[in-house]
Amino acid sequence: xxxxxxxxxxxxxxxxxxxxxxxxxxxxxxxxxxxxxxxxxxxxxxxxxxxxxxxxxxxxxxxxxxxxxxxxxxxxxxxxxxxxxxxxxxxxxxxxxxxxxxxxxxxxxxxxxxxxxxxxxxxxxxxxxxxxxxxxxxxxxxxxxxxxxxxxxxxxxxxxxxxxxxxxxxxxxxxxxxxxxxxxxxxxxxxxxxxxxxxxxxxxxxxxxxxxxxxxxxxxxxxxxxxxxxxxxxxxxxxxxxxxxxxxxxxxxxxxxxxxxxxxxxxxxxxxxxxxxxxxxxxxxxxxxxxxxxxxxxxxxxxxxxxxxxxxxxxxxxxxxxxxxxxxxxxxxxxxxxxxxxxxxxxxxxxxxxxxxxxxxxxxxxxxxxxxxxxxxxxxxxxxxxxxxxxxxxxxxxxxxxxxxxxxxxxxxxxxxxxxxxxxxxxxxxxxxxxxxxxxxxxxxxxxxxxxxxxxxxxxxxxxxxxxxxxxxxxxxxxxxxxxxxxxxxxxxxxxxxxxxxxxxxxxxxxxxxxxxxxxxxxxxxxxxxxxxxxxxxxxxxxxxxxxxxxxxxxxxxxxxxxxxxxxxxxxxxxxxxxxxxxxxxxxxxxxxxxxxxxxxxxxxxxxxxxxxxxxxxxxxxxxxxxxxxxxxxxxxxxxxxxxxxxxxxxx
Numbered sequence: 001x002x003x004x005x006x007x008x009x010x011x012x013x014x015x016x017x018x019x020x021x022x023x024x025x026x027x028x029x030x031x032x033x034x035x036x037x038x039x040x041x042x043x044x045x046x047x048x049x050x051x052x053x054x055x056x057x058x059x060x061x062x063x064x065x066x067x068x069x070x071x072x073x074x075x076x077x078x079x080x081x082x083x084x085x086x087x088x089x090x091x092x093x094x095x096x097x098x099x100x101x102x103x104x105x106x107x108x109x110x111x112x113x114x115x116x117x118x119x120x121x122x123x124x125x126x127x128x129x130x131x132x133x134x135x136x137x138x139x140x141x142x143x144x145x146x147x148x149x150x151x152x153x154x155x156x157x158x159x160x161x162x163x164x165x166x167x168x169x170x171x172x173x174x175x176x177x178x179x180x181x182x183x184x185x186x187x188x189x190x191x192x193x194x195x196x197x198x199x200x201x202x203x204x205x206x207x208x209x210x211x212x213x214x215x216x217x218x219x220x221x222x223x224x225x226x227x228x229x230x231x232x233x234x235x236x237x238x239x240x241x242x243x244x245x246x247x248x249x250x251x252x253x254x255x256x257x258x259x260x261x262x263x264x265x266x267x268x269x270x271x272x273x274x275x276x277x278x279x280x281x282x283x284x285x286x287x288x289x290x291x292x293x294x295x296x297x298x299x300x301x302x303x304x305x306x307x308x309x310x311x312x313x314x315x316x317x318x319x320x321x322x323x324x325x326x327x328x329x330x331x332x333x334x335x336x337x338x339x340x341x342x343x344x345x346x347x348x349x350x351x352x353x354x355x356x357x358x359x360x361x362x363x364x365x366x367x368x369x370x371x372x373x374x375x376x377x378x379x380x381x382x383x384x385x386x387x388x389x390x391x392x393x394x395x396x397x398x399x400x401x402x403x404x405x406x407x408x409x410x411x412x413x414x415x416x417x418x419x420x421x422x423x424x425x426x427x428x429x430x431x432x433x434x435x436x437x438x439x440x441x442x443x444x445x446x447x448x449x450x451x452x453x454x455x456x457x458x459x460x461x462x463x464x465x466x467x468x469x470x471x472x473x474x475x476x477x478x479x480x481x482x483x484x485x486x487x488x489x490x491x492x493x494x495x496x497x498x499x500x501x502x503x504x505x506x507x508x509x510x511x512x513x514x515x516x517x518x519x520x521x522x523x524x525x526x527x528x529x530x531x532x533x534x535x536x537x538x539x540x541x542x543x544x545x546x547x548x549x550x551x552x553x554x555x556x557x558x559x560x561x562x563x564x565x566x567x568x569x570x571x572x573x574x575x576x577x578x579x580x581x582x583x584x585x586x587x588x589x590x591x592x593x594x595x596x597x598x599x600x601x602x603x604x605x606x607x608x609x610x611x612x613x614x615x616x617x618x619x620x621x622x623x624x625x626x627x628x629x630x631x632x633x634x635x636x637x638x639x640x641x642x643x644x645x646x647x648x649x650x651x652x
Contacts, residue, residue: 003054014051021047021186024059035059036185037070044070046136046183062222072097074134074173074184075124075191075220079104081132081176082123083216087112092178093155093204093213099482101219105202107155112214117196120216124194131189132173136182144168144179155204193227194220206368237480242529243374245537248596249545251528252375261372261379263525268545271577273382275543276524277360279412280384283520287405289358289386294338296362300328305498306337311467317366331364336517339387340499343513348503350391353513354398358386360524376529383523388516391503395491395514399450399472402489402518406474409520413531414540414646419483420456421473422447423464433467439493444470447491466517468494479534486527490517537598538620538649542641548601548617549594550580553587563610567603567630574634595620600647601637621649 001013004023014023020038024031024047037044039058040051044066051057060067076095083090083106093105106112112120139147141163147170148156156179160168171180173188185191196218204210221227238244246252251269258264265273281291300319303309309316312333319328332338339357348355361383371377390398410418425433425440433440447470451458458472465471471490475483492515502510521527531539541547548571552564564580571578579599581590587604594602603617604625615633618625628636 002051004051005054005056007058016052017050019048019050020045020057020059023051023057031059034061036061036064036067036190037183039066044183046070046134047186048133049136049183069097070183070185071190071222072102072220073180073182074188075194075218076102076104077134077171077173077176077178077180077184078124078127078188078191078194078220079120079196079216079218080106080178081127081174082120083108083112084176085127086120086123091153091155093202094159095178101197101217103215103217105204105213105215107211107213112199112216114199117199117216121194121196124191127174128188128191128194130174131187133187134182134184135172137170137172138167139170141165141168144170147177148179190222191220192222193224194218195227195231202370206370233480240480240533240536241374242376242532245532245598246374249532249537249598251532251545259379260369261367261377263375263378263380272528272539272543272545273524276528277384280360280520281358283405283409284356284358284386287356287401289356292339292342292357292359294332294335294342294359294361296332296364297329298332298338300330302337302341303330303333306340306495307467307498308334308337312365315365315367317364332361333363333365335359335361335363335383335385336387336495337499339385340495340501340515343387343389343501344499348389348513350503350505350511353389353391353503354394355389356386357388358384361385374529375525378525381523381525383519384521386518386520388518389496389501389503389513390516391505391511392514395446395516396450396453398516399447399489399491400454402516403450403454403456403472406487406489406520412644415476415486417477418486419475419477420451420458421464421475422451422458422460423466423471423473424460424462425465425470426463429463432463433465436493440470443491443493447472466490466492468492471517476530478530481533484526486522486530488517488519488522491515492517535647536649538600538647539598540644540647541600541637542644544598544600544647545577546579546597546599547577547637547641548579548603549597549599550578550603550605551587551590551594552580552582553604553606555582555584557607560605560607560610563613564605567605567615570630571634574638576634576637598649600649619648 002016003011003013005011021032024035035047037060038047040055062068076097080092080095087108087110089109091107095102095104141160144160145157148160159179169181170177171182171184196216198217200215201212202215204213219230249268250266251272252263252265254263297320300309316333317331319330321328342357343355363383364380367377367379388398424444469490469492471488473485474487476486477483496512496515501513503513505511550564550568552560554560561582564582568578568580583590591602598620600620601617603615609616613630614627615630616625616627617633
């Protein structure tokens with residue numbers, strides 16, 4: 001008999017070789033039916049895998065990431081089976097589960113286009129109804145090589161060749177067998193709804209020197225209603241996509257000649273960035289921060305000393321070599337080491353602390369081309385980064401100040417849907433995390449006390465801390481897509497020691513300061529993507545690139561044009577960002593263009609407005625016009641800007 005321990009601490013005995021499915025069934029038939037995969041001693045496995053020894057067991061359902069992963073991984077195998085049925089002689093690369101769905105890379109003798117996807121979907125649906133089990137088999141490496149060599153699938157042969165000697169696992173569903181570690185759901189009958197979404201090209205193993213394969217993307221669900229909901233969400237996502245909005249609003253563009261993941265900010269986008277940066281500088285000044293500027297590169301040894309190179313060197317661009325001296329520099333992937341050196345510039349007393357320094361910093365990281373997404377994820381980005389140097393007894397007060405700053409800033413942007421996470425180390429992982437139990441316990445307890453005292457709801461997540469200390473992450477749930485971290489505050493006892501930073505304490509002794517790493521809005525680029533998608537491009541007036549546009553009804557009327565230009569000057573002199581559209585186009589056409597650009601206020605001027613010296617305006621997305629005096633209009637806009645009111649169109 002073997003002992004099985006469940007998440008609630010209870011223990012049951014079962015016969016050796018009992019499967020996770022059988023264990024779930026012994027508890028509840030409903031639990032067995034809903035479970036897609038299981039955790040056995042921390043490893044995710046098939047529900048049908050026999051358990052041969054005492055183990056801790058947990059079951060994963062659709063709502064769990066591990067459950068979705070197994071479901072979509074199985075769907076990729078179902079896709080491969082359908083493709084092998086429809087395209088004899090097809091060769092297979094890899095077919096993983098991804099964040100939303102799955103894909104398979106294939107080398108087909110017959111080209112596969114998006115027009116073929118409905119037929120492939122139909123075949124997948126047909127096969128799924130067979131409720132095919134995914135049968136695992138482990139074979140010696142030599143046998144695995146023989147199997148795929150005889151099949152003529154050179155891509156699988158290459159993958160197997162690169163594996164270490166030993167046993168290799170296969171999975172078979174129906175007539176299709178694949179090289180795979182698993183895990184998988186019990187059978188294909190769980191897959192009730194399938195949508196193949198797109199076809200793309202992908203170099204084998206990501207190497208442009210290799211053959212271009214066909215990558216077929218898809219997503220699947222256990223219920224058709226889930227697929228319908230997902231497709232509706234995708235339609236909404238298209239409307240909100242910051243890449244489309246950035247183009248429509250003329251904010252940024254990209255050029256292959258410049259390079260992937262390197263945005264070019266157009267005048268309106270640059271002006272928007274500037275306002276955002278100025279906002280951050282002003283609010284940080286109120287909280288006692290001093291602005292600094294550091295170079296875009298740094299000596300490699302700087303990052304070696306900090307430990308960042310060992311942890312993240314693979315995500316950095318390759319070192320830059322000086323022509324004569326032979327030195328190595330890196331494009332700056334983060335700002336922490338530079339800010340340590342700013343502190344080290346002179347000796348400090350305890351009376352100087354806390355020292356709060358901040359920077360709108362340009363950083364560079366190598367992101368694989370497949371992960372790039374507009375300005376949300378690029379190879380160049382700007383951080384509103386800050387480091388606060390404190391004595392140990394100042395930690396809690398300064399941390400509380402950062403928390404207040406974050407949420408005060410959120411109010412200005414109308415951000416209300418967020419979740420606070422206290423990210424802690426995994427005490428068992430001595431490789432990932434700085435090995436100092438006393439330091440970690442002190443740091444984690446300090447952050448807990450502050451959050452508890454403030455009364456903030458938070459969850460704790462083990463293994464999500466930075467390598468040098470625990471942190472508070474504030475995660476937002478965007479209108480479309482998955483949750484991600486917007487703001488962070490990290491407590492660090494480690495880096496100051498690495499750089500030998502000190503201050504003179506009250507007792508005249510040199511002590512090591514503690515550092516708080518802080519970012520209010522994280523990457524400004526990602527934040528701009530977030531706010532564009534949240535508002536559908538209907539930015540609040542204080543941020544909008546163009547706040548009002550003037551549209552004379554008849555552009556050939558000299559008197560009307562003179563009034564329009566006079567109004568333009570009046571608004572501009574009062575700090576309103578205004579444009580005038582007097583092109584020889586029909587009014588309806590010009591109005592529609594202004595709507596596409598999501599300009600908050602459309603001012604339509606006719607003879608009455610010119611004669612009476614008034615302004616006739618309507619809000620973006622509305623048909624109703626309102627006529628007021630010029631002074632009233634300016635006063636209204638200034639109030640809306642000063643109070644940072646949300647754009648009502650953003651809620652529609």
